[in-house]
Amino acid sequence: MTTQTKPIDLYFFPTPNGHKISAMLEELGVPYNVHIIHIGKGDQFTPEFLAISPNNKIPAIVDPEGPGGQPISIFESGAILKYLATKFGKFYPADPRQQVLVDEWLFWQVGGFGPMLGQNHHFALYASEKIDYAIKRYRDETHRLYGVLNKQLEGRDYIAGDFSIADLASIGWARGWERQGMDITEFPHVAAWIDRTSNRPGTKAGLALTVDSATQVDLTKDDAAKAVLFGQR
Template sequence: MIDLYYWTTPNGHKISIFLEEVGLRYQVRPVHIGKGEQFAPDFLKIAPNNRIPAIVDHAPADGGEPLSLFESGAILEYLGDKAGQFLPRTLRERTEVLQWLHWQMGGLGPMAGQNHHFNRYAPEPIPYAIDRYVKETARLYGVLDRQLEGRDYVAGEYSIADMAIYPWAKGWEGQKQRLEDFPNMAAWLQRMAGRPAVVRAYALVEAINPDPDALMSAQARKLLFGQDR
């Protein structure tokens, strides 16, 4: 059994997609980031960076005590090895998948996240910041689009790289992008959205967080973006 500490954000979706794909038994433990539950002492023991997702694996491969992990990329790599799926063992194939996983973690996630912030959450518009992150998001989608030329999935075969990238890329409209500029990405988004495990993973949203606009409240913004903790 795996405990998934989760909220309905792109990073949270990465892990629910993986778990649905492989059929590992898991229990969702919601962490409402708009209410500040990510700062609870018990959660900080698992995720010291006060961010979701995090997991606790109650049956690690070494047979020892339950193992906790934070950071979505590290969790995907761990689970890929645990399940023996979606993360190749062979050197070149594994390296290809991990490159694109880290591309998402170090590039697309942070840049699209800042795009979201300045377009949606910032208390006042800052044109320079909006322009900077919209353009950088477009550059990154251009990189992804070229990679997907002639491929069904990012690293050839479906992998944890696709699971990491998709939850961010599906938000293209809110990131002020034009999907017609990225035809290979558009086709890939359709393939991803049609996977039954992806459908099941996103069904958690209504069950866990029926009011996503709650994060727009002043108190939620203070908790999410304040620097007083």
């Protein structure tokens, strides 16, 4: 099994996407250093961060012990999860058919479950103008996606059978069901999975990673932060 002697650098803010990687690193038990990228203040647009994450989004990592022993930087949460799972041989199956299953649900999350729930948050909670059509559109799609996940979890402890990066990708988003306007009792298999996954010691520790309360952002009130996050072209 691969061992890590030098800490991995995690560029982080406590969002569902950021927590994917902190939870993964905690589950792996590898050393890592946290670098806070305050997305409400524009840290993600500095040249130093853009050299690591050209899409100016968190999370990102730098592994000083990358392929061939040379450093490697990685952006996009799905890519980071696959890199770490492959490097350390955990939470990603060896069997090709099972790999396909994990990949399907990983890509389902990064292509749908995250973006659609994010738009739900935006229009229902953060948008200065409340547009009923947009709120209904994204809440309906959120509801549909929870239904898809609920069906997949029927008879399974985890999304792809065994605990995997598919679960780590989705858990941070699913824990926000209440603010997304969902009634979790409609999705009993999702509810049980949230409880089961959130209480794994590694995942629990990773999901608890946060920043000092003085640097938190309330996007329902902070117009300057909203301008930084939502006013870019």
